[in-house]
Amino acid sequence: xxxxxxxxxxxxxxxxxxxxxxxxxxxxxxxxxxxxxxxxxxxxxxxxxxxxxxxxxxxxxxxxxxxxxxxxxxxxxxxxxxxxxxxxxxxxxxxxxxxxxxxxxxxxxxxxxxxxxxxxxxxxxxxxxxxxxxxxxxxxxxxxxxxxxxxxxxxx
Amino acid sequence: xxxxxxxxxxxxxxxxxxxxxxxxxxxxxxxxxxxxxxxxxxxxxxxxxxxxxxxxxxxxxxxxxxxxxxxxxxxxxxxxxxxxxxxxxxxxxxxxxxxxxxxxxxxxxxxxxxxxxxxxxxxxxxxxxxxxxxxxxxxxxxxxxxxxxxxxxxxx
Amino acid sequence: xxxxxxxxxxxxxxxxxxxxxxxxxxxxxxxxxxxxxxxxxxxxxxxxxxxxxxxxxxxxxxxxxxxxxxxxxxxxxxxxxxxxxxxxxxxxxxxxxxxxxxxxxxxxxxxxxxxxxxxxxxxxxxxxxxxxxxxxxxxxxxxxxxxxxxxxxxxx
Numbered sequence: 001x002x003x004x005x006x007x008x009x010x011x012x013x014x015x016x017x018x019x020x021x022x023x024x025x026x027x028x029x030x031x032x033x034x035x036x037x038x039x040x041x042x043x044x045x046x047x048x049x050x051x052x053x054x055x056x057x058x059x060x061x062x063x064x065x066x067x068x069x070x071x072x073x074x075x076x077x078x079x080x081x082x083x084x085x086x087x088x089x090x091x092x093x094x095x096x097x098x099x100x101x102x103x104x105x106x107x108x109x110x111x112x113x114x115x116x117x118x119x120x121x122x123x124x125x126x127x128x129x130x131x132x133x134x135x136x137x138x139x140x141x142x143x144x145x146x147x148x149x150x151x152x153x154x155x156x
Numbered sequence: 157x158x159x160x161x162x163x164x165x166x167x168x169x170x171x172x173x174x175x176x177x178x179x180x181x182x183x184x185x186x187x188x189x190x191x192x193x194x195x196x197x198x199x200x201x202x203x204x205x206x207x208x209x210x211x212x213x214x215x216x217x218x219x220x221x222x223x224x225x226x227x228x229x230x231x232x233x234x235x236x237x238x239x240x241x242x243x244x245x246x247x248x249x250x251x252x253x254x255x256x257x258x259x260x261x262x263x264x265x266x267x268x269x270x271x272x273x274x275x276x277x278x279x280x281x282x283x284x285x286x287x288x289x290x291x292x293x294x295x296x297x298x299x300x301x302x303x304x305x306x307x308x309x310x311x312x
Numbered sequence: 313x314x315x316x317x318x319x320x321x322x323x324x325x326x327x328x329x330x331x332x333x334x335x336x337x338x339x340x341x342x343x344x345x346x347x348x349x350x351x352x353x354x355x356x357x358x359x360x361x362x363x364x365x366x367x368x369x370x371x372x373x374x375x376x377x378x379x380x381x382x383x384x385x386x387x388x389x390x391x392x393x394x395x396x397x398x399x400x401x402x403x404x405x406x407x408x409x410x411x412x413x414x415x416x417x418x419x420x421x422x423x424x425x426x427x428x429x430x431x432x433x434x435x436x437x438x439x440x441x442x443x444x445x446x447x448x449x450x451x452x453x454x455x456x457x458x459x460x461x462x463x464x465x466x467x468x
Contacts, residue, residue: 007305012466014335019200023170023311026275030297044331091279119338123403141342148464149319152304154168154311155335155466163461175356179326179467182431186453247435308460310324310467 008037008151010144015156016048018058018088024049024156025103032110039151040107041144042135043117046156047124050116050132055100060088101132108134115139115147164193166304168311172204174214174244180205180312181259188266195307196263197300198291199273202312203280206272206288211256216244257288264290271295271303320349320463322456327468328360330370330400336361336468337415344422351463352419353456354447355429358468359436362428362444367412372400413444420446427451427459 009031013024024046028038048054098106108114114135121127121138128138139147165187169180180202184194204210254262264270270291277283277294284294295303321343325336336358340350360366410418420426426447433439433450440450451459 009301012335014332014468020170023168023200026297027301030301033298034301036301044335088279095275095278119407122407123400141338142345145321145339145342145346145348151464152307152309153464153466154309155468156170156311165457176326179324179356182453183457186457189454190457192457244435251431251434308463308465310465312326312467 006035006037008148009039010148010151010153011038011040012144012153012155013040013042013046013049014044016045016054016058018060018085018092020156021046021049021058021100022092022097024154025100025107026097027154028107028112029103029110032107032112037151038107038111039113039115039147041115041117041139041148043120047116047120047126047131049100050104050114050135051126051130052132053130055104055132058100059085104132104134108136113147115144117141117144162191162193164304164307165195166300166307166309167194167196168300168309169196169198169202169205170200171312172201172210172214174216174241174248176312177202177205177214177256178248178253180310181256181263182253183310184263184268185259185266188263188268193307194263194267195269195271195303197271197273197295197304199276203272203276203282203287205256206260206270206291207282207286208288209286211260211288214256215241260288260290264292269303271300273297273300318347318349320460321351322460322463322465323350323352324456324465324467325352325354325358325361326356328357328366328370330372330397330404332468333358333361333370333412334404334409336466337412337419338409339466340419340424341415341422344419344424349463350419350423351425351427351459353427353429353451353460355432359428359432359438359443361412362416362426362447363438363442364444365442367416367444370412371397416444416446420448425459427456429453429456 011024011028013021024040028040031038042050048058097103104114116131116135116138118138118140167180167184169177180196184196187194198206204214253259260270272287272291272294274294274296323336323340325333336352340352343350354362360370409415416426428443428447428450430450430452
């Protein structure tokens with residue numbers, strides 16, 4: 001519960017692949033449409049989702065992902081990650097999901113709070129200016145714990 | 157809490173590898189045995205766990221998984237994924253865990269609710285008929301948010 | 313809520329890579345500093361985090377991780393995992409985070425409860441003696457469900 005007594009969802013995004021970025025964004029969006037308070041916390045590889053340089057170039061990868069039904073030896077050939085990525089990108093477009101930057105803006109405009117992790121930014125030498133302007137604030141793990149009190153927490 | 161005031165667990169399964177399928181099934185089963193209400197939501201690669209064609213052929217993969225203690229160059233040789241898979245399958249059998257299809261039936265029969273994600277099914281061009289008959293319903297992300305109110309949510 | 317009415321966090325660690333070990337430890341530590349009750353449950357590859365033989369040799373891997381911005385064909389060359397690992401280890405040190413064994417001790421001394429999963433230990437043929445002495449107890453999935461009642465649960 002939030003201070004207002006509202007249901008609350010906190011989503012930690014720690015992965016920067018196309019197939020792990022969309023689940024967080026889709027759940028955040030669905031929760032907002034249900035009137036639930038939403039906060040997202042981008043950390044480790046998940047920073048790629050809000051990094052202006054990488055956000056619209058996330059990749060899906062067929063290597064080490066047996067669900068893609070390709071032998072690993074094929075997955076490492078140059079070009080296969082690009083192929084998996086463009087296939088997934090097309091499917092996402094067909095479903096009318098916006099590209100990452102627009103999706104972040106949509107979530108932010110609907111009241112979702114977006115935070116990035118100070119420690120991970122230090123590790124990757126990123127500054128606030130490197131991130132989407134939809135990111136509200138850079139916070140530490142302790143502040144995340146404070147803000148997520150009473151929330152359902154999802155770690156992706 | 158569920159409407160009946162019961163403790164409630166919602167498990168989102170987003171990965172289709174053998175080593176990420178069993179944790180969800182084992183936790184669901186343990187929770188049901190403790191009298192906890194359980195719902196599972198299969199999305200993205202997690203659909204492979206309930207897809208009739210793939211459910212009993214999930215693979216463990218040694219590539220990109222340093223915990224398997226094999227150099228990556230070995231992991232991509234044809235046959236290594238099969239070896240890792242058959243090793244894990246044997247260990248799972250020794251522990252008396254059932255194969256995936258029987259495990260789903262066990263969970264369903266014990267009152268666990270199984271849902272698959274409409275969006276992911278559209279992406280992968282799957283129909284309800286392609287899935288295990290133990291899947292109760294195909295739902296969207298908003299319906300998932302509604303059904304998981306008051307639950308402890310786990311994203312795998 | 314714990315029995316004492318305190319806020320409670322349960323972290324399931326299922327992955328044994330350097331980049332997935334630290335998020336759990338950092339969140340546990342931050343929660344304890346906020347006065348939150350913390351329990352960690354190590355299962356599957358996450359056992360490597362508390363296994364005395366592996367805990368201080370966890371690896372980051374560039375294969376199948378597009379966020380590392382290296383083509384997969386490079387990622388499988390012998391030595392690349394070691395390079396990614398030593399790069400990450402240096403960054404972690406710069407941020408003044410302790411190595412895994414010291415971090416576990418710190419969390420344990422601050423009141424965090426550390427459990428390992430019996431089933432996963434059986435699969436990997438590990439005994440309690442193989443684990444860090446900071447692990448309080450080996451428990452099953454049902455006991456985990458009991459102990460995590462009222463907690464915010466995070467699955468990493």
